Amino acid sequence: xxxLVTKPLIMANNMTDTITTxxxxxxxxxxxxxxxxxxxxxxxxxxxxxxxxxxPLTAVETEPSTECSSCHSMITNTALIFNCYVCPHCDHxxxxxxxxxxxWLLEQVDGELGQEFVAKDPLRFVDSKPYPERMKEAQTKxxxxxxxxxxxxxxxxxxxxxxxxxxxxxxGSMGSVVGDRFVQAAEKALAERKPLVCFAASGGAxxxxxxxxxxxxxxxxxxxxxxxxxxxxxxxxxxxxxYGGVTASLAMLGDIHLAxxxxxxxxxxxxVIEQTVRETLEEPxxxxxxxxxxxxxxxxxxxxxxIDTIYRLLAKLCSQPNVMA
Numbered sequence: 103x104x105x106l107v108t109k110p111l112i113m114a115n116n117m118t119d120t121i122t123t124x125x126x127x128x129x130x131x132x133x134x135x136x137x138x139x140x141x142x143x144x145x146x147x148x149x150x151x152x153x154x155x156x157x158p159l160t161a162v163e164t165e166p167s168t169e170c171s172s173c174h175s176m177i178t179n180t181a182l183i184f185n186c187y188v189c190p191h192c193d194h195x196x197x198x199x200x201x202x203x204x205x206w207l208l209e210q211v212d213g214e215l216g217q218e219f220v221a222k223d224p225l226r227f228v229d230s231k232p233y234p235e236r237m238k239e240a241q242t243k244x245x246x247x248x249x250x251x252x253x254x255x256x257x258x259x260x261x262x263x264x265x266x267x268x269x270x271x272x273x274g275s276m277g278s279v280v281g282d283r284f285v286q287a288a289e290k291a292l293a294e295r296k297p298l299v300c301f302a303a304s305g306g307a308x309x310x311x312x313x314x315x316x317x318x319x320x321x322x323x324x325x326x327x328x329x330x331x332x333x334x335x336x337x338x339x340x341x342x343x344x345y346g347g348v349t350a351s352l353a354m355l356g357d358i359h360l361a362x363x364x365x366x367x368x369x370x371x372x373x374v375i376e377q378t379v380r381e382t383l384e385e386p387x388x389x390x391x392x393x394x395x396x397x398x399x400x401x402x403x404x405x406x407x408x409i410d411t412i413y414r415l416l417a418k419l420c421s422q423p424n425v426m427a
Contacts, residue, residue, distance in 0.1 A: 274305060277314070364390060
């Protein structure tokens with residue numbers, strides 16, 4: 103009997119041991135799993151806002167810039183000024199204002215002429231708006247009182263008189279004030295025997311002044327003839343564009359005609375000629391290079407060499423020593 107009783111106790115004890123052991127094993131396993139899970143939870147990557155790495159802003163994005171009309175690349179205004187308004191990517195010559203061009207040409211500016219002349223409205227001309235209102239808009243836009251600026255000063259060791267058209271001012275059109283200023287510049291050059299340099303950029307005569315504008319063609323031509331008779335040099339630099347009455351007068355009466363690359367030069371516009379002859383005129387019709395081939399201009403000069411070329415020619419014509427030689 104004792105043996106029968108003892109065995110069940112042993113079995114119970116064995117079962118108890120087995121159960122206890124299995125529970126201990128499960129507990130240990132659960133603890134290990136919880137430790138692993140807890141360890142991985144604390145070390146898990148914490149989601150956050152991803153910062154997109156971007157390249158630093160370029161100068162074009164932070165400074166005032168201008169788009170090249172030829173290659174459409176963006177160039178900072180500072181780079182354009184240092185490069186004489188020539189595109190560093192495609193070498194296209196962008197327009198310069200009249201005042202910037204004269205200050206770029208003259209190493210020393212001694213004075214300015216013609217500021218006392220003021221445009222009037224004798225015809226009381228009205229197109230889409232009255233002529234005085236259009237004049238005020240142009241003056242506000244450009245900061246100039248008229249389309250022609252005249253200065254005198256020094257180009258290295260030469261005293262010269264220089265004038266330049268501003269195409270932004272009503273397309274550089276030639277009105278009575280433009281004629282007055284050019285004649286005054288020619289008279290000063292004649293009186294002091296200083297060479298005259300003109301940078302032409304115009305759409306032609308100013309229609310708002312009618313016949314008074316056309317009369318400036320004869321006035322400027324007469325003033326240039328007086329310079330020729332006196333032997334005072336007159337050099338014309340044709341920039342983009344030059345058309346109409348300016349081409350038919352002061353722009354084509356120089357002793358020497360220089361032109362900037364690819365400048366459009368003519369009397370009537372290309373579209374007007376195409377409509378008249380009913381033919382398509384391909385490039386480079388009316389370009390400076392086309393006119394050079396046909397003997398209309400004497401030389402096509404890059405803007406970077408323009409000052410040296412003008413000085414060299416004037417020193418030769420004025421029999422002055424060339425300080426750059």
